[in-house]
Amino acid sequence: MSAVGSPRTATPLGPRARIAVVVTAVLLLVGGSVGYVMHARQRTEGQRTEADASFALGGPALYFRDTASGRVAHQPLAGARAPGARTAGVRTAGARTTGGPACDRFYASDDGALCLRAKPGVLPKTYAIVLDRQLREKRRITVPGVPTRARVSVSGRMLSWTVFATGDSYATTAFSTRTAILDLRTGYLIKSIENIQLTIDGARYHAPDVNYWGVTFARDDNRFYATVSTKGRTYLVEGNMRNWTAKALRQNVECPSLSPDNTRLAFKKKVSDDPAAPWRLYVLDLRTMRETPLAERHSVDDQAAWLDDDTLAYALPGASGRGSDVWTVPADGTGTPRVAVEGGASPVAVAGTAG
Amino acid sequence: MYLATTGRRDTPAPPRSGGAGRRVPGTVLALGTVSLVTDVSSEMVTAVLPLYLVLGLGLSPLQFGFLDGLFNGAAAIVRLLGGYAADRGRGHKRVAGLGYALSALSRIGLLLAGGATAGIAAALATDRVGKGIRTAPRDALITLSSPPEALGRSFGVHRAMDTTGALLGPLAAFALLWATADAYDAVFVVSFCVGLLGVLLLVLYVPAHQPAPPPLIPAPRGRKAFGALHDPAFRRILAAASLLGAATVGDAFVYLLLQQRLDLPVSWFPLLPLGAAACYLLLAIPAGRIADRVGRRLPFLYGHLALLGVYATLLAPVGGPAPLLLVPVLALLGVFYATTDGVLMALAGPVLPADGRAAGLAVLQTGQALARMLAAAGFGAAWTLWGAGPALWAALSALLVALVGGWALLPRNPVDAPAPGKPGTQIPERRTA
Numbered sequence: 092m093s094a095v096g097s098p099r100t101a102t103p104l105g106p107r108a109r110i111a112v113v114v115t116a117v118l119l120l121v122g123g124s125v126g127y128v129m130h131a132r133q134r135t136e137g138q139r140t141e142a143d144a145s146f147a148l149g150g151p152a153l154y155f156r157d158t159a160s161g162r163v164a165h166q167p168l169a170g171a172r173a174p175g176a177r178t179a180g181v182r183t184a185g186a187r188t189t190g191g192p193a194c195d196r197f198y199a200s201d202d203g204a205l206c207l208r209a210k211p212g213v214l215p216k217t218y219a220i221v222l223d224r225q226l227r228e229k230r231r232i233t234v235p236g237v238p239t240r241a242r243v244s245v246s247g248r249m250l251s252w253t254v255f256a257t258g259d260s261y262a263t264t265a266f267s268t269r270t271a272i273l274d275l276r277t278g279y280l281i282k283s284i285e286n287i288q289l290t291i292d293g294a295r296y297h298a299p300d301v302n303y304w305g306v307t308f309a310r311d312d313n314r315f316y317a318t319v320s321t322k323g324r325t326y327l328v329e330g331n332m333r334n335w336t337a338k339a340l341r342q343n344v345e346c347p348s349l350s351p352d353n354t355r356l357a358f359k360k361k362v363s364d365d366p367a368a369p370w371r372l373y374v375l376d377l378r379t380m381r382e383t384p385l386a387e388r389h390s391v392d393d394q395a396a397w398l399d400d401d402t403l404a405y406a407l408p409g410a411s412g413r414g415s416d417v418w419t420v421p422a423d424g425t426g427t428p429r430v431a432v433e434g435g436a437s438p439v440a441v442a443g444t445a446g
Numbered sequence: 447m448y449l450a451t452t453g454r455r456d457t458p459a460p461p462r463s464g465g466a467g468r469r470v471p472g473t474v475l476a477l478g479t480v481s482l483v484t485d486v487s488s489e490m491v492t493a494v495l496p497l498y499l500v501l502g503l504g505l506s507p508l509q510f511g512f513l514d515g516l517f518n519g520a521a522a523i524v525r526l527l528g529g530y531a532a533d534r535g536r537g538h539k540r541v542a543g544l545g546y547a548l549s550a551l552s553r554i555g556l557l558l559a560g561g562a563t564a565g566i567a568a569a570l571a572t573d574r575v576g577k578g579i580r581t582a583p584r585d586a587l588i589t590l591s592s593p594p595e596a597l598g599r600s601f602g603v604h605r606a607m608d609t610t611g612a613l614l615g616p617l618a619a620f621a622l623l624w625a626t627a628d629a630y631d632a633v634f635v636v637s638f639c640v641g642l643l644g645v646l647l648l649v650l651y652v653p654a655h656q657p658a659p660p661p662l663i664p665a666p667r668g669r670k671a672f673g674a675l676h677d678p679a680f681r682r683i684l685a686a687a688s689l690l691g692a693a694t695v696g697d698a699f700v701y702l703l704l705q706q707r708l709d710l711p712v713s714w715f716p717l718l719p720l721g722a723a724a725c726y727l728l729l730a731i732p733a734g735r736i737a738d739r740v741g742r743r744l745p746f747l748y749g750h751l752a753l754l755g756v757y758a759t760l761l762a763p764v765g766g767p768a769p770l771l772l773v774p775v776l777a778l779l780g781v782f783y784a785t786t787d788g789v790l791m792a793l794a795g796p797v798l799p800a801d802g803r804a805a806g807l808a809v810l811q812t813g814q815a816l817a818r819m820l821a822a823a824g825f826g827a828a829w830t831l832w833g834a835g836p837a838l839w840a841a842l843s844a845l846l847v848a849l850v851g852g853w854a855l856l857p858r859n860p861v862d863a864p865a866p867g868k869p870g871t872q873i874p875e876r877r878t879a
Contacts, residue, residue: 131629
């Protein structure tokens, strides 16, 4: 190595010595590579992807993806709100229980769950895995792309997921997404909701560049909200499954999440052109259409989850070494954000009252 | 094997200095091998990085795109520094070696960074700095070790080997992910080992360029490094390349347009660049040889006609099956790269003095890259404002104007090329390739 670029000699060694060095180096490097790959293989081989038999949906508990293991875990959700307390309404405590399925994105109702698992490859794929209350696999759908959002309606009947369609489009206009909706009662699957009849500003809207993401369902399992983006703008749309229509309600609303009482939407709003911190969490009151910024000042790139009618949970990039942490914040703009789970993502509250 | 067949099929047409063009210089083959190995290493990481960032770190693709754009801009400046340092007597090999070593080491950075975004960003930046530093000295070494009349072929050979590596890298990466059940760290470690091998091959098999004897007066050295800018012939090449670059909208848009026009399944998307790369790989050597025979000016200009063809095909109201649009667009894109990328270096190399070559090539590459970034931004804005069709018409018109400008600007016959190269002379060559 010391001979790098020595300007006096043409090449540092004679032909035989060079071949000997190359052969030795190739052997060493191949040996090192194979050794590491074997080690990595052994490490990942033991990992289960299904839930342990003892791990099921039940509550009240906070379910989340444990970023260290990549599997779903839960911890108790101390549902009792301190009377009059206006800080984080829900406090979580106690040790986490691991042993859930391996998921890159997770969401659940009391009655079942949706697990998105990425399958990397030249053509990356996502498995959308429908799980029952025991977190056993009921149905599996394979779609191209990288998982990003998952939602299940309160009843457990309607499921939706969004994937990033990968490609070279990252550095150019924007990314492209695909959002699917699955009706478990009829078994009907809409692989991409792009063909829904969209109305913007009262007029039927046609454009090839529409992208939908971040569906959230109302209690009636018919109405839903989502984000559509077209021509560089994002809109909140209210969709209707039965009529298969969607109308844009307002601009600059991404990843809506409907409150349990169905009166408010939590969403991320683009507040800055700084690509390092573009979004801020807001809550929109659907009756007054008034927006309230939440106490969280960090840029949140997540579809928030309501733990109850007063509290939101979401993931933020973790301190060094951790993928992300789950935080909670009051939904009315007061209080301060708190860490609920260190090394967690994809939070969802399960009440555990069903059955 | 490609080398063997093309190396021997000498037609009597151009006068050659005895035997110099018969064999590809050893240094070019060595540099080609280094590039092949290094590209396997770097494309392995490039292929899995979006997945790793989006899945592992929750970084949105938008943020990733921003980081990537930032580093690519920075790389343009580092490239100038690399070229300058190589000419200032640090030696082309040493500067290029530093670049290769930095990129290899950046994999260890990725491994150690774990989930920390800052660490990942630093590792990515290191990789881009390494790539920026090495490009100009490497291309200068190719020009300095090839006979001027066979430069086109030398670059063709180098780029073909380089592209081979770029095609193999992703395959290797996904084979590893498959074998290890998605252990990204294994990809980084193997990429590091492969990168180290590239550095070692460079150290052992690429002869250090003998710098020209130092000038008597040390003062004008600084002027000399970018002295090429005072040379009218070089200035014309730079102006033509930048002008044409400013009408080159970028592959990403072409693939996006293809995908939209054909409503391709999203899963096809990553395969589109592979199609163009395969075509580039096949045509790089023949195109370089044609450039050696008819002069590099015409292939460079005709190559942009292929790009014009890409725009026109995308605009054409083609119905019917997808391959009807897909095959010509990807093939024309491959032709465009084969006839312009290495050929431009072969066009500019002989114009530059040996001791200002790396810096001169760096200026040329940077000018072209900046112009292309501008074109991409402009096209993106036009697409957003007017829609895809009008934006394409604008790009097509801009390219036509740039072609006329390039035709007038590019110096005729900087090397010993026989006068007007007719397109007819290209056709039999391409068929036998």
